[in-house]
Amino acid sequence: MAIPDSPLGTRVELQIGGTLENVTADALTRDPITITRGRRDGNSRCDVSQASASFKNTDGKYSPRNPRGPWFGQFGRNTEMRVSVQGPEAYLQLTGEAADIATTPDHASLDVAGDLDVRIEATADWYAPNSSQTLIGKWSSTDGQRSWILRFFNSSLVFNWTTAGTDASAVFIQGAIPGGLRRAAFRATLDIDNGAGGKTATLYWAPTMAGPWTQISQGTAAGTTPIFASTTALEIGPSQPANVPPRLPVRGRVHRAEVRSGIGGTVVASPDFRALAEGATAFADSAGRTWTVAGAAQVSDREYRMVGEVPTWEPKWSVGGKDVWTPVEASGIQRRLGQGQKPLASTLRRRIPTATGLLAYWPMEEGRDATQAYSAVAGVQPLSVSGFDFAADDSLTGSSALPKLKNSAKLRGTIPRSTAAGWQVELVYRLPTMPAAQTEILRVTVAGSTMRTAVVYASTAGVRIETLDSTGDVIAFFTHTNPVAIADFAGVWNRLQIFTSDAGGGQTNVCATWRDVTTGGGTWTAATLITGAQGAAVGVAGDWGAATTDMAIGHLAAIALAGSGTTPGSGIYQHADDGFSGETALDRLYRLSDEESGTIDLTWVDGDPSRPSEAMGPQRPLELLDLLYQAAETDGGILYETRDRIGMAYRDRTSLYNQDPALTLDYAAGEVAPPLEPVEDDQDLRNDITRTREGGSSARVVLADGPLSVQPPPAGVGVYDDAQTRSLALDAQALQIAGWDLHLGTWDEARYRAVTVFLHKAPHLIPAVLALDIGDKLVITNPPPWLPPGPIELIVQGTTETLGLRTWTITFLCTPAGPWTVGVLEDPVLGRLDTDGSVLAASVSESGTALEVYADPFLGPRWVDSVGYPGEFPFDVTFGGERATVTAIANRADSFGRTVANSWGTSSSGHAWTETGTVASDRSVNGSRGVITLAANVSNFRFQRIITTPVGDAEIRVRVSTSAVATGESALPAVLLRYVDSSNFYRARVHFGVSGTMFCSVTRGSTQIGVSQSLPYTYTAGQEYEVRVRLTGHTIRIRVWPVGQAEPAVWHHTETVVSSPIEAGGVGLMGSAFAGLTTVNMELRFDQFEIVTPQLFTVARAVNGITKAHAAGTDLSLATPMRMAL
Missing domain, CATH: 2.60.120.200 (Jelly Rolls)
Structure with a gap:
């Protein structure tokens, strides 16, 4: 791409009849393609991404209902549209499916008997939980022909190798990667004989395969047996689908790879996709290996600027019909998710139907006027009930409102008979107080066993499991009399599980387990033993009177699954009963995207895998998009639509911390197009913050002093208050989040809301712009002299770009990056605490290099001195807009x-x-x-x-x-x-x-x-x-x-x-x-x-180009003080 001397290479594609059609020739150049992404105007949520274009339609091609059109019946509402430009290099695109890989046949040179060195450079989602993504290896999908494999699992790089080709002879090493990676290189070396009777494996990462390599893990194993020489092909993306979880090829881009015989030794394979022609299906690498691109994998040089859906087709024409065209506007997935989507059901209602062996399930989340409880399992009759006050109790966070029992209530349900051995019946309940006399809680009817009925009773004397034969005589029973267990049975939401397990010798365990699901109580089991088979649960019943008045019940299910000992066979209710309260924001996003994988394709960037994202409160019924944003808002990151596929991505809050610039623009070199206009406004100003935990307590944080404080002008700016409710696991989180939001809302810096670049005039910037995405850091150096001295550091919140035939303009919508620079312990720059209240104790001339600095003892400690802490020097400070480097501090x-x-x-x-x-x-x-x-x-x-x-x-x-x-x-x-x-x-x-x-x-x-x-x-x-x-x-x-x-x-x-x-x-x-x-x-x-x-500072002046005289009393602080992250 050599714009502006040649066309930009823009391509527009439409999904027609299941095939991507290149329709660039039909795109009207009079209407340049305009693409908008991200968030703007202070929005907390990203706007729907949009790409607009116009197609020539004189032949009716873009009129969906025109039978004369060549694509009649093959496109319509929400047709996929892709807009791309030609990138600076090609890559191998992998889909993540087993058949879509690149492979080269086995060769003698690939059977490395000694030390091994494997390297690969790729772009992918490296932080997917419970996902095993393979990179490269000689690893068969079946046991017996496995040599080695480099792969990812749960944000960790893993290297496996075998000495006999089997899993039984496999050894592995793994190490966690740093956060925030997209394109990166990974390396594994194996020293087969480390001189100490063993072998040493080491893992590394680097920005590219050119290095520098950073070690992330090293381990040793006994013995010097070489890697097994399998006959398996060397593959980029080998598969082992039968593994749990399945090992499948990485989904993303592979740029190049190397296999070396010896650490840093002879290259025996070196597929490099960067210089290949688009669409190449076979090529020879520099080591002589011939590679084949298989399945839907493809070599591409396209850089996608937008992939969306066209919801509307509206052909237009001029008077007389000489000019016929169809303007379109493709939208991101948020548009569809935000139209006509019903709230997701409660977590119990969504989770229980996924249970293995589910026979019957009655949620009981009916409205107040219901007379029966419907079945969520097809073919199963509704529950017959009486004396139910439906929708009377909404206090269980994992459920919508459930019924309470009246003074006299009944329940009858039929369970389809299963041929499986063993059963489990489960429900949630809240019994207000323990009955004084023995009272029936639930009854299960059993077939195919000496036991005809299993009943759970409760009273202040104990909790009893009782089995009866067909005549109603008691076969066996057990009463749990532990006072704590009895207390846990009532007064809180519990899960009651009645189930069987094989006790051996022709006997069956019959158990009743209850566990407090809301207050962290214990788990208790009453178990008895019968002689005979486990049988099958075929019915459920309840007959209740005054002692159970106001007991709330719901989510009654029967599962054809035997337990083990006194452990139930199914744990499907686990965590769903409390709405997954306490799960982290990233875990919730992963779970939702897994549960709704047919609706949303979600990936993420984890800035710090070593620390969990913010813990969330219970998930209540909301639309999917609202639930996704709820997690993002709790954690404080950015949820946005991806540009290379129809989906979304989330970059967590930690990925925004302390970023290296993704794009650096030199204003003096003309890389920033006019206008570059700083704005001093109050659009984002919030100095009085209240945050409330949903269903819990609140915390308020106020900036009481300073230029952006709640003080009336001129001492401050007045009150700008903001109150929001967040989904939080603990009340204590509200104060921490309020403090962080106050930090963001009172960041005292001009806003550069729009930064424009003419890429056709600065094509050298295109590779960096193509790699930049929402949330990345943009830096402008050498700003004009009428602006404060640079650099100007910004976070990209959104983009607007216009693609013409030979022009490409992109405008970055930005906010300050400063508040996202946070403290890092032991870091020489970011690990320094500032001293509040420091001022110049004496005036200093324009050229003076000695500063008298007073640190107010009422506000904080004094500064370190160069005699006691020589290793802390030098560091930078600012005063009066000038930046200086402190080389020494003397205490008199x-x-x-x-x-x-x-x-x-x-x-x-x-x-x-x-x-x-x-x-x-x-x-x-x-x-x-x-x-x-x-x-x-x-x-x-x-x-x-x-x-x-x-x-x-x-x-x-x-x-x-x-x-x-x-x-x-x-x-x-x-x-x-x-x-x-x-x-x-x-x-x-x-x-x-x-x-x-x-x-x-x-x-x-x-x-x-x-x-x-x-x-x-x-x-x-x-x-x-x-x-x-x-x-x-x-x-x-x-x-x-x-x-x-x-x-x-x-x-x-x-x-x-x-x-x-x-x-x-x-x-x-x-x-x-x-x-x-x-x-x-x-x-x-x-x-x-x-x-x-005061202390005496020796400084080097004018680090930022500013030098002037300063009066006594001028504030002085660290140029980059430690700011505590959330």
């Missing part, structure tokens, strides 16, 4: 482990002390303490600054002590804040008073703010006290406690400077005393000094 601290005279010198953290006031000889460091000696003029201030850059808020911690107990007046060691000059500063001081008393106070310069606060301590000479000082705004808090004791939770003193406040200044320590101090040469001693915050 001093342990004073040096000896210095006439100064404090340089701190242990490498930062110099700046001294102001009195004489130098007043300062010293004695090897363990920083000392200020009050030698003369004791009231004069001695300032020690370690931060000279003006900063605002700060927190300091230090140990202080004095050389003696003060006499005359107090000594005043202090923390210095916002130092401007010797008259303008804040001071948090500790008073070491006379007689060991202690106080603390706050000053602005020499003026005390408020009163001194007495401390609950006394001191002695040399006794140290910890001091923490926090300055926020103009409020200073002081906390003091003895060294060795726990830090108190309270602040001992808090004062706010109101008069002449200081905005910023230096930080450090200072010392003085009140003028009346008489202690000679009093030493004020300081140790373990630390500036908790």
Whole structure:
């Protein structure tokens, strides 16, 4: 494809009479083909996909009812239509059926006796549960001629090999693949002799067969016996249909494969379909093997942009009939599923008819005016009932409303007699309270046994199973008297199973089992033994009185299946009785697609197979499409229509996390067509979220602060509330989902709702565009200077494309990708927690590389430092729209482990002390303490600054002590804040008073703010006290406690400077005393000094091309902070 110099190669096909007809020549170029897919305009559900075209109809070919038309009677409503373009390479298309494969005959070179290396590159649904998809192998469908096979099972790559050609001699290895794969390469190697008396098998995956290969599993097996040399052909897609589940060829595309003799050794087979001509049925590979494409498998180079159904044919013509045409619009499967579809029945009603050996089944889900209970099994008579209050109880989640029994009620049903040995009769019931006297619950009539009747009774004394002969005499019975078992029989929904099993020696077990299906109670069995055959259940009856009033019953079934011991033969009710509550969203989608396989073809992409999707509540009767979307909305992924077949696909929420770009567009290179318009709107804004579990509790999460908060403007945007009900297994999920939806609804970023690309002008982008699908990540680099610096990261929610003869335009409908970037533990970028409330503590120039950063202690911890955590550097931060790389973070601290005279010198953290006031000889460091000696003029201030850059808020911690107990007046060691000059500063001081008393106070310069606060301590000479000082705004808090004791939770003193406040200044320590101090040469001693915050960042500026001056108070955060995933 070399557009625009040659036609695009668009092809339109219609399913006519069971054959795909190429009708491209009839498509009118005046009406370009337009295709829309995905969701738009903030919809939670994807719109119906559509493809429009017009066909020339002068001969009546596209008039379905025209008998003169060549296709008369062969097409009509919902005719399949396919639109495709020629792709950049060919591939082998496999249908998933056993006959549709590619094969090459056995050859001596394929009987690898030594090490084996197998590789294949394919595109498929790798995450189908309970599905065994084969890739390549020499593996016969019958036992005895099996060498090896590479296959998939439940999201795991599996390699099997045999040493004797039989399953009995088979060995295997398997390993889970990563999530989110579509086109990928897989590899298995077998080292037949690992040097340790065994063999080693290893599995790998890679983006393509070109690598790089990532190991996903490795295992060893004893012995060095080589792989069995079978006579079986080498096949892409070998089959073993008799296996459970059947091993069938992968459904999808195979691009190429290799078999090597030796790990990385000689290539003995190398089918490569990428360069083959469309429709090729045979070819020779580079190793000389001749391959044949069999069955419905085919070599194709078509890339399907839409496969849909044409629901309407409406021929049109001009006046005079010279121009006759038929416009069509093919639609995705959602259109048909959304038209005239009745709700699916309850899960019990749907599940029970699939039971093996089902003889009779009466759901009892009738309306209120019913007089009988119909049979869901053809040929079986309805139940004869009286005293039934139909549709009176809808509390069983696996059922529609069921009847309750009135004071006097009866039931009679006939069961077709089976010749099978053994039987099981089962129903669901809810008995409000246990009867005081023995009361009949259900009676089964039996033929072909010494037992004529089996009856279950219940009372507060126990649950009894009783068998009677044809005369009504009791043959055998057993009463279960366990108090817990008795309690479990009533008050909740139960399943009651009456069944038989062969006890051997001509005897039969007759059992009654009940199990609580709604509250997680136990399973209990009352069993007795009779002599004689199991017989056949031929009737069921119930006669009830006052003791069973308001008992709800339903879903009565008879099954020709014997149990085993005291285990019933059929478990068909299991999980269906509670509506499959607790099953994951992906499991529900799989089950529904399996149950409705004739209606919907559903595949999925699992982003993380190691973690389950969201757990769901019970499935209630809804239309199939609503049930599918209910699962998608609970999990939070995207359910959309596939483009290469009539079906749907679901990509789960985890597949949207942390994606690599599927398409990167360079704006500066002209790869983005105009217009590219960011929108700041409130279409997707939701800041007050309530999520309710269906039938359960609710949770509400509100964004209280910030630019998109519920605060009225300008502090926020006002209230944008949203309340939804979800199908959830647990009430606790509602809060988690509400929090995630709030995260999505308050993502603060411009929306680029439409990104257009002219592919005919940028054909180099076509391969990436063809591979891109709904939910993939699109990135725009080098945006124009009038937009924020890039890249612009987006999630594709939908597409609109127009295909002309030589033009191809596609518009991607997008939302921000940012909220889908979530935390990953141990990841060097995504594994970093942000520090809330961080701001620039001081202004910085356009070129400055040192940042003072304040982390608000009330909101979070401070940043890691490069001394304690060197492996955490570098990382990127943003502030004021600029992105910078942090190469180091320094904490200013001093342990004073040096000896210095006439100064404090340089701190242990490498930062110099700046001294102001009195004489130098007043300062010293004695090897363990920083000392200020009050030698003369004791009231004069001695300032020690370690931060000279003006900063605002700060927190300091230090140990202080004095050389003696003060006499005359107090000594005043202090923390210095916002130092401007010797008259303008804040001071948090500790008073070491006379007689060991202690106080603390706050000053602005020499003026005390408020009163001194007495401390609950006394001191002695040399006794140290910890001091923490926090300055926020103009409020200073002081906390003091003895060294060795726990830090108190309270602040001992808090004062706010109101008069002449200081905005910023230096930080450090200072010392003085009140003028009346008489202690000679009093030493004020300081140790373990630390500036908790601000911290000093060393940065490389303008990482994103932005560089400018920033004011103090500018918010600073990680460029890619860890955001917790749901």
